Amino acid sequence: ETGVTQTPRHLVMGMTNKKSLKCEQHLGHNAMYWYKQSAKKPLELMFVYNFKEQTENNSVPSRFSPECPNSSHLFLHLHTLQPEDSALYLCASSQDRELTDTQYFGPGTRLTVL
Amino acid sequence: AQKVTQAQTEISVVEKEDVTLDCVYETRDTTYYLFWYKQPPSGELVFLIRRNSFDEQNEISGRYSWNFQKSTSSFNFTITASQVVDSAVYFCALSEGTSGTYKYIFGTGTRLKVLA
Numbered sequence: 001e002t003g004v005t006q007t008p009r010h011l012v013m014g015m016t017n018k019k020s021l022k023c024e025q026h027l028g029h030n031a032m033y034w035y036k037q038s039a040k041k042p043l044e045l046m047f048v049y050n051f052k053e054q055t056e057n058n059s060v061p062s063r064f065s066p067e068c069p070n071s072s073h074l075f076l077h078l079h080t081l082q083p084e085d086s087a088l089y090l091c092a093s094s095q096d097r098e099l100t101d102t103q104y105f106g107p108g109t110r111l112t113v114l
Numbered sequence: 115a116q117k118v119t120q121a122q123t124e125i126s127v128v129e130k131e132d133v134t135l136d137c138v139y140e141t142r143d144t145t146y147y148l149f150w151y152k153q154p155p156s157g158e159l160v161f162l163i164r165r166n167s168f169d170e171q172n173e174i175s176g177r178y179s180w181n182f183q184k185s186t187s188s189f190n191f192t193i194t195a196s197q198v199v200d201s202a203v204y205f206c207a208l209s210e211g212t213s214g215t216y217k218y219i220f221g222t223g224t225r226l227k228v229l230a
Binding site: 041042043045088090092097098099100101102103104105106107108110 | 145146147149151156157158159160161164166205209210211216218220221222223
């Protein structure tokens with residue numbers, strides 16, 4: 001595997017379900033990110049992890065819970081979601097959290113909340 | 115005010131036409147980086163180019179070229195002899211800030227449709 005992988009690629013869940021999104025990067029990077037991409041809206045940065053520590057939480061509702069057990073893996077735990085949470089969730093990684101760093105993205109998980 | 119503006123929401127061209135995607139940015143920093151990404155229908159954002167604020171040389175990579183002009187705060191992207199496979203949403207992004215406060219800001223994207 002190379003680059004950034006995400007599973008599952010598609011997910012349909014009810015509002016009472018609990019599910020998790022997984023991201024894995026094979027680039028040896030230290031920083032990882034979760035983004036939300038909704039139709040006709042800019043990419044929204046949700047969380048940033050650097051060396052496994054959460055460094056940014058951009059006012060994300062608590063029904064989204066990130067977890068970063070090591071620098072290669074990032075999870076997004078979902079519970080009690082709302083239909084407006086339906087979106088493409090993108091994971092990204094970069095060497096570090098520096099000005100010069102390029103972010104590399106995974107293919108995304110397309111989430112539908114019924 | 116948006117820090118990265120892609121005023122063209124959607125562009126349609128016929129195959130083999132040249133097309134330019136505009137990106138205008140706003141920053142007070144003297145050191146910053148600009149990026150372009152391509153998002154095909156599959157969803158993944160594919161990194162295309164990174165340019166630092168001190169390098170105003172234009173860059174060409176195959177059919178792709180980029181024109182960076184600090185005087186107009188623009189970083190435009192041109193596809194020459196477009197192909198159907200170029201159909202995608204293209205995002206411009208800006209990296210700015212100081213240690214501990216870095217921001218990676220995306221524009222809203224331009225959807226390019228190349229018609230056969």
